[in-house]
Amino acid sequence: MSEDLREFYYHQPYHDDHRSAATFPYSGSHSSADSSLHAHLQMFDPSYMSFTEFLHGSNDQSSLSAAYGNSKEEEKPAVEGETPATPNSSISSSSTEAAAAEEDSSKGKKEKETAATDDGDQDTSKKDGKGKKKGEQKKEKQQRFAFMTKSEVDHLEDGYRWRKYGQKAVKNSPYPRSYYRCTTQKCPVKKRVERSFQDPSIVITTYEGQHNHHVPATLRGNMAGIFGSSMLTPPLSLEGPPFPQELLLQMPQLYSYDGGSASNLYHHQQQLQQFHDYGLLQDIIPPLFPKREP
């Protein structure tokens, strides 16, 4: 199944907002699972429909398909001519795997098992009772959003509370990838954070799953302070994206493509970057949607 991972590119005029700016498309999918990569660009405008609608809705990737990201990947060797993201624009991308939606069937189960408590589970294992009952479940697809942010801090405050549970070195990158889990009980959302090796100032954040709770009240204030002082949105919907809508609403346009994997990241980065460098983005991404009126 051609990996129904969808990714969204976000492009917006640069806010001289040091907190979060430029970004590139990123496929948050892990590993080699997806060998085929289609690259259909899609636009998403939160003012036209909810993110959720976009995700679960139209599956047609007809609109706005751009010609890039075709080939299969092979991890991109180091960058060749990398130029830092143009400071005048920002792109954020997110990816998601529709499908997973609400029921966190098997995966949730597994996490529940481990998280809930050791529950005996006849572990047996010496040190790692990782208790991964093999074959019990394969990787459950979860909604994924990935976006890149220009930031000096790795872990961006997004309104939720996260607990780091792992860190791994990233291939072909000097920067490690950190793994976080939402600390709210029963919340299955996870996120990965890593730095672009092309532009160390860019942080790639990948959210996986959907929060089953609201943004912690105490943190929402911080959110506003970080992503902008204007809180333009109603409270976060339970069905919304895995990050506060406050953030989303500041994304006038989101572009997505279908397919992709982590190893495609660099590929896409390069591609997008080129679009950027040559100002092509503006060309291939016509203003289908009217600008947000203030």
Add this chain to the structure above:
DNA sequence: CGTATTTGACCAGCGC
């Protein structure tokens, strides 16, 4: 002392 992070080991999927 409770909670969060660090970190090495383990596990599963994939390619060869």
Add this chain to the structure above:
DNA sequence: GCGCTGGTCAAATACG
């Protein structure tokens, strides 16, 4: 089957 890689676990450690 083996090695590589990404993702996760959990003991140890750090931190408030």
